[in-house]
Amino acid sequence: MDNTSPDRERPSWAPKLLRRFAGLAILLLALSLFANKIADTDIWWHLRTGRYIIENHVIPRVDMYSYTAGGNRWIDLHWLFQVIVYATFNALGSYGLSLLFISVFVFSFLLLRSACLPQRNYLAAIILFALAIMAASGRFLARPEAFTFLMIAAYMAILCRYERGGANRLVYLLIPLQILWTNMQGLFIIGPFLISAYILDRGIRRFVSGPESRESEKRSKGFRTLLVVLIGSLFACLINPYGFSGLAFPLTLFTRVGGMQNVFAASIAEFQPPFSGYNLTGSIRWFGVFMVISALAVAADYRNIKISHVVIFLGLGYLALNARRNIPLFVLATLPLSVEHAGNLVVRLGDSKGGKSALWVKRLELTGCAALILLIPFQICRVVNGRYYVSDRRAERFGFGFKEQLFPRGAFVFIKENGIHGPLFNNMDIGGMFIYEMYPMEKVFIDARLEVNSAEHLVEYRRVTADPVAFRRLALKHGFNAAVIAHTSQDALYLMPVLYFSPDWALVYLDPIAAVFVRTVPENEVIIRSDRIDIGRRQVPLIAPDDTLNDSGPIFLRAFLDAITPSATTDSEAHNWFNLGLVYLVMGQNARAAEHMKSGLKLMPFSSEAEYNLGLAYDRMGEKGMALQHYGKAIVLNARHARAHANIGRIYDERGLKREAEQEYNLALRYGGENPIVLYNLGALSYERGEYETAREWWQRALKEDSAFQPAIEALKKLN
Template sequence: MNTTTGSARLGPSGLYSFLKWIPVVALIILGLSLFSNTIIDTDIWWHLSAGRYIFQTHTIPHADIFTYPSAGHEWIDLHWLFQVILYGVHSAWGSYGISILFILIFSATFLTLWGACRPVKYRLAAFLLFWLALMACSSRFLPRPEAFTYLMISLYVLLLHGFERGHCKQAVFLLVPLQVVWTNMQGLFILGPFLIFAFLFPMVVMPFGARVLKREWSRPQPDSVKRLAAVFLGSIVACLINPYGIQGFLFPFTLFTRAGGLENMFARSIAELQPPFSGYNLTTPLKYFGVFLALSAAALVLDFKNLKVSHIIIFAGTAYLALNARRNVPIFVIAFLPLAVFHAGNLLERVEQGWNGKFRSVMKAIGVACAILLALVSAFYAFSVLTNRYYISDKRAERFGFGFKEQMFPNGSFVFLKEKEVRGPLFNNVDIGGFFIWKMYPDEKAFIDARLEANSAEVFAEYFQAMSDPQAFEALSQKYGFNAIVLSHGSGDALFLMPDLYSSPRWTLVYLDPLAAVFARNRPENATLIAENRVNVALNHIPFLSPNDTLNASSSKMLQGILDTVAAVPPSDAEAQNRFALGLLLLVMGQPERAIAYFKAGLELMPSSPEGHYNLGLAYDRMGQTEMAVESYRKSLELDTEHTFAHVNLGRIYDERGLKKEAEKEYRLAIKYGGEMPVPLFNLGALSYEGGDRDAARNYWQRALKADPSFTPAREALNQLESPSPSSH
């Protein structure tokens, strides 16, 4: 007797139903893996410090309290509610609690976006766009106030898109209290009224336009127009409900002037404010953003029969923000994702109707194959994230895991300052300003941190000039009377300054670890500190790991134990990175032999690091061992064919050896991968000049000068080229 029931059989339709869930599971796994990255954002520290201040004093600051050059300077801290939540979570559950909080926020954002897409006409198109959205936003899944902005945008699009389709008639009023919360969370709250306006504008204006143009236009219900107009006005009033009133309402417009455009001083100094396609560090997320942008634009244009003015406004407004500053990329992606799914679904539906049902079985098979392919690609990227290959290959600092990233923040240097009772005024580089505030305030104030809304453009300009010019730094030191300096030598500007400080008779290096250095001014008050703690980089042993890295110690032990088990997949590369950092520090301090030992030690732990091999080559280069340098540069390029500086240095060595064709090839590769860089352009000009092609030389040198107007060699070469030769007199 056959005991097999019909429900146990898995026929073609059942198999299809099963297969269509595979990309769903794969996308969920990919999303959760991308959301789960260790905390590397330095801004979190001043947010925690502000939250602590508000908790302790029950007041919201209106002027800068954390830095001494900007003391009393107006500070509109519209993040205060975010800061209170952040500090409350940290106090209760530590850094691991913060990680869980933001995993939940990002998950809620994408679940809300899926709800805004329903009903989904073509799931595969939706899956593809969601996959692109996850990848495009992946560099911004950080514990920042913007996370709440992403959630708010998704909620607004859910309610407004639903209202546009005749739903959410009562729920749309929820946007007013949501606006109050958003206004006190993050400075981009003005996007709330913008999104409402985008849907309201065509409802009010288009019927009049249709009458003038004598075209038919579906007139909205008067009740719907009144509802949305009331919500829009209510959202404007809600923006005024903040501790700063009208000043707080106007703050986003000030914020927008500080983002975007390479001509802007802030954008030149802060990577996230640069345009995404400016040529600077085109990361994997930015490439996927380009694909998402192109597909969204195509869907919007090709689905002209269902084109809505509200969608055009949202596309244009948010795309403008995204194309001006890379930190705004998720704003466009999240705001337009449900609309892109809507238009893509309409297009595919039209295609299917055009075929009158023909090839349906073939298209269904292709759809299944594409769904499986998408699931496999998602699984590949999830595995790449879980093993940290995704972040390492993209030269990003994030790592899969929870809590603060180990060996990321210079805790040991501040423990030293406190134990030795080193008094201010203290100078710090901007990278560690927030951490300085967390560790030292209120006993000491920082010199500067990354708060654009608290530090004026003048203070930033003064700081950046000092970090690039030792004489300007000494003048700044005299102006403020620095007693000690703490520098995170992982930043390029600090590395530039440290050799001058080390050789200066005014300063003595008294502390050094893989993350930071402390210099004390040579004055009688510091005599004991200097005598007991002087560091000689040629002789002293430097620890491979920064001491006192206990920033995750306050986390719930049970929560930490569970999450550490989940994050046990990838090995930590902190020890290797610290060896590389120390090697680079010793190299700029004039100790290439010791640097080589550290680079080799790092490469033993992380042999696939192109940067480690490049820096090893640089050390050999400084010692005149060009054969070893060439070997290391080539190894670096084997691991990363787009390593611009390896191409430049390899080209220079070939040039010095008389291998002109090989040198030209390397210089051209450097420009191909790194954009208009002055050094390879100048060297190509020199090669052209040596070959007798003065016009080509002039062109290369002009390009070098355009790339960097302060590049003196190109200016001098052009002057010499244009000046009359002695034989012409």
């Protein structure tokens, strides 16, 4: 006889096992993305400032690193972060630094998991967690914002529990947390914003429920508690070395992001809108998926909608859509809310038709878990073997410590050993390492500190990297004695031939990462005579010297982490081939450029950018068939490669294949945004067909992008 109630099913081990394996798969995916080699260039000025604070027991208030912005007020609200990272680096080396950031990311998602409890539906939760991890993966970097991620997660964990009737005392912990946040990263104002969203919700619900109701009394108490916490957190924001100026600092960040017309957004990739057309990475696509699913879940679960959720969704969604660096802020803050609303929908679906849909919902959950278990390992493999980062044109790779052969330490060692003095010119990307290696002996021309650099200085920098005459004037203005530029940076790369072919400059150092030029003046005569490089004759060393950035810290820690992480040993060597190939390409040494690109592709055959550059080398040598072949390979590896589409269109155009050319030009615009050359070519095709008004529209669009674009100006004159 069966005494078991038919309403109570005995749990099977299979569903539990599937859920656990699905959760384990997501955990491994997260860890693989958290463990990436440090490639962010800003880490160097943070480390140098942390050292300065510890050694001098003072927090900087004016810029001391730069000769162009020296003496400018510097509101360094990263100071606590800088002390933490330098102390970690000093004690445990670069591998310890990696472990610090991995720990921060792990704790952030653990806190978010607690914010999602209790879960209404496991499948909805793990799918949204997987999407959130992928969407935020573009910003799992060694930067101060990592601690902002941790704080957002902590705030959401506490506020979500408080909203559900728990954490009544824990909510006061937000005040000391706000003090820490204020002194670690400039986006600390998000803390009071999150609290305000929940206060607004409590206040409106209290008003709607009526003053006499018991529910209103309960909400009134919660409202007063949150109001006290908000006031306390605002006062906590004032506990910083700069007082009210520090409190107002987030406005500086918010006014310098968003929109392609903003000079900061145009100069710094992370400030560009995610869907502007610039480098639409995998993480941005995942962000789009996460945002759409979250929005649909919130809208469809309108019965349980809360004003706090709408405010958080709209406020942080606006920031995320204005600047790609803000994507994780939205993802982390809305993840618990999305899980709640998606779970409500799934439960409601299971309860529909008198509960008859529950079995189908359970089957869907198990099928979803099985699918995640099967699919996630493929993504982990792409992360570990580097394909995930290569496809997004990112420098990070799976592993620990600093990314090898990325930072131009050899160039700075050469400058110091040979007594080359300033003023020195440098490109922006290496400004952080310049500060770390050269301060206080020399001061930097430019770096990426928004707190210090003015819009005018950035405009001037962008102009001189594109205009040889402007660079010559700037060199006379500041009296540059030398220039150190990393040709791994596009803006600096185009300065290479300008300096190399100028009689005023001599190339005295070159490795796969950077170059050093000195002025051809008598005081530099000795080094010019002994070290001047003829790029057409001298074989450039393939490996940059003195790459010892990962040599510090406990040996056992490095040995252990190296032993448990597989590494792509050919990665750095391949990039060195590619980097030198680019140098030869801009110098007009197309045959040598092609040789270097082919050598690199043997080691890394899945680089679309290298295939494109190889095609460009053949293109410039007049071998159009080979150029088409490699442009085509670049598109196979990355269908959104706008420049490859544009160049294929140009070759088709030259061969008289007008329809095919037009198709490629349109693809170039779709994937790369408004490009004056492509717009002009489309106008020329329309003109050839006698479609003069259409041609006029194309050429006017070209001039809208570049008002000085001469071919479009001449074409419009001819048309008129």
